[in-house]
Structure formats: C-alpha cells, structure tokens
Amino acid sequence: MMALVRRDLRLAWRAGGGALIGVLFFLTVVVLMPFAVGPDLALLKRLGPAILWLGALLSSLLTLDRLFTADHDDGSLDLIVMSRQSLELSCLAKALAHWLASGVPLIVATPALGLLLNLDLEATAAVALTLLLGTPALTLTGMIGAALAVTLRRGGLLLAVLVLPLSIPVLIFGVAACNAVVTEGVAFGAPLSILGALSLVGLVVGPVAAAAALRQGLD
C-alpha cells in the first residue's frame, strides 16, 4: 500500500503532476475574489470563509479527475486490480496520496490567503482547521465519482455532476463552523464534529464504494 502512496506522491510533484495545478487554481480563485467583490472590508470578512471553502472544493474537483483515469489509460489500473493487495486498500492508498498532494497544500496556503480576505488570525485558524477536517471527506467522496467515471472518455463533466451533490454537506458544515468563529454567539463545536464525522464516514464508505465501482467498470 505504501508503494502506491509513494508513487502517486512522486507523480504529483514531478513536472506535469496535479498537485501544483490544484493549489494554483485555489490561489487564483481566492485572489480574484476581492477584486470582484470590491474593497468593502466588512463584506470580504463575512464572505471570506465561504470563498476559501469554495476554492478548495473546486480545486479538489479539478485534480480528482485524473485520480483513476491516468492509471486506466496506461494500463496500470489492470495490474493494480490483479495484484494481491485488496482493491479497497489500493483505493484508500490513492485517496491518501491525493489528499497529501492536493489537500494539504490548500491548508498550508490558507493563512496567506486569509490576509487577502481581511480575516483575522482566529478566523484564519478556524478555516484551516475546518479544511483539515473537511478535505479528506471531499477526496473520499470524490473518489467514488472518479471511479464511476473512469471508463468514460471524457468523464470530467460526469464527475462534477456526481460529486458536487455529495460535497454539499461538507461545504455547509465547513462554512458554518467558520462563520461561528467570525460571528459571535454561535456554537463552533457542533458543525466541526459533523465535519469530522463526514470525513470518517467517507473513510469507511469511500474505498469500498470506489473499489466496487472499479470492478463494475472493468472492460
């Protein structure tokens, strides 16, 4: 399993890998937003967490597209399916590598982007914490869609249609937890625990569902 994680991480960071594309997209969305919204600092502060979360959601969608198709196109997937390691574990390994390569950089970039959105230290930390808990759920549910779309030639659009509805709860609770910090008097713990629960459910369901989808899609 670690062999697969190592290989996917290497591929993501080599030239042409997906890791930097995701972060770059995230940066672009968030940097452009203040220009689009205008110089209203109070408004930016209120929208900040939502913008960061939307950027993270869309950029994870961008890199999920290649999660299985790259391996399918060059025949690696056939051999991964045939190997003695269970397909569920292989899927989990791919999800882990995807999260490390494209989820963690988003979290690292968040403090710098918080500055642009007029978020104070506390709010930025809250966004980073919710992203840390929520991005695994995005990767794990997205993986199911990626596995379903793998055999289609241009599965990217189908992936978005399949995955976005599943990501809505993550988005809602992620932003709710952040807003609880920005606006006083709302509980922070409850949405945060639900966010963690979503990730844990994804951890259990995601690899099993993705492996089943891959077995069905073999052809």
Next chain:
Amino acid sequence: MQLSGSGLACVRGGREVFSGLGFAVSGGEALAVVGRNGAGKSSLLRIIAGLLHPAAGAVQLAGGEAGELTLAEQAHYLGHRDALKPALTVTENLSFWRDMLGGTGEDLGTCLKACGIGHAAGLPAGYLSAGQRRRLSMARLLVAQRPLWLLDEPTSALDAEGQRLAARLMSEHLARGGLIMAATHGPLGIDARTLQIGASP
C-alpha cells in the same frame, strides 16, 4: 498445475466475438493464441486475467500454490498498454511494480540488465523507445514470481535481439514449471501448442 477453460464465450459491445472456446495448459507448457485481428485473442487473455467477465463458461487454475489466491493473483499480465509512468525513471517504475506485486529480493539492476535496458536505469520512462518500453515491461515479469504469464503480443516492437531475449525468458519460465499463454501473430521462438480462435486467416 493446470489452467483450463471450457465453453468460454465473449461478447463485446453486443457482438459475439467467440463462443464455445475451450483450452488446457499444464505446467511447463506454452500455448500460442492465434487468430485474425479482432478474433478475440486479447479478450481471451483479459478474461483469464479476470479483467473481463466472460458471457459464458469458466476458467480455472488447478493445483496451484496456496488455495487462497485467485487466478488473477497468480498471473502476470503483459498487455498492449505498458503501465509505465513517463515522469518516473526506469528504476522507479520497476521498483513500484516490484513492491505492488509483492516481489521479494529480486535485484532491480539484475532484472533490467537481463532485459537489456540496464544502461537506461536512471532515465525517465518517457524518453524510452517503444522497444525499450516493451523490455521494461518484460522486466516486470522477473521482479515478482507468478506461475502464469499472460502475454499479449510479447514480441511486438522488439528487435531481433529482443525477440531472442523474450524467447529465452519464456523458456526459462517454462523450465521452472511455469505456464504461458501468449497472443501472437509471429513466431514466439519457443515450442508452443497453438490455440486457433475463429477461422484461419
């Protein structure tokens, strides 16, 4: 050990490719699968590898090692697509497949040399020629031990020396008691029975 299939039928895109196909191969034996283009040679190999569901019939491997392993887990599959990542070096590609396929101990350098690409070990796989990629794929057969080799056009893109090399690797595998099924148009260079799919060309 013996690999056998009976009453196999394959349907692709609603069209029947072949039906009622049976074969048997035992340890130390090679079977060359021949037939015109589109006869279903590759499909047959993918069915045996468990990558394609047969419309009818079944394949089984009798007398293998530990009964826990499925047929696919005891097989090497060398397909048209070479499962190499252009961004990784030759050694990185091979060492990943060794770990993934559960190979133990086999020295990567030795395997690469045996396949005649030892000099390219540090090169990204994207720079390899078609023949060199084929040789690297063959090195994958050596880094992990599997009794059954399923080879789809193993000698395509290989030069004369490469074809002799492939023949030597295959005969060594047979000498160890392994099984080989190879879809091919040309001569394999080893003693092999022939399984004809469809009408002769």
